[in-house]
Amino acid sequence: MQDKALSMLGLAEKARKVVSGEFSVEKAVKTGMAWLVIVATDASDNTKKSFSNMCEFYECDLCFYGTKEELGSAIGKQFRASVAITDENLAKAVKKQMNLV
Secondary structure, eight states: OOOHHHHHHHHHHHTTOEEESHHHHHHHHHTTOOSEEEEOTTSOHHHHHHHHHHHHHTTOEEEEOSOHHHHHHHTTSSOOSEEEEOOHHHHHHHHHHTTOO
16 A cells, blocks of 8 residues: 555655755754654654754644655655655645644
């Protein structure tokens, strides 16, 4: 069975509404561009804590989902520990697929 949430993430990437990598995601959150941050479940504890604190402070939605390999392949790249969706409607669609709404 194909994961619909990761498929939606791929769709968001095709629409150029995804940023990935720790520094790019951090910049998107701090500038208010990110609507949803997804951190891989197998990311380091330090990465998880850093993004948890940052998203709480900047009031950005955060979820832990998939592995680094799954997140990376969903957006057509190699391993990614964190990705951010920069479109409100696409973020809502991904959250709906993850049963977060």
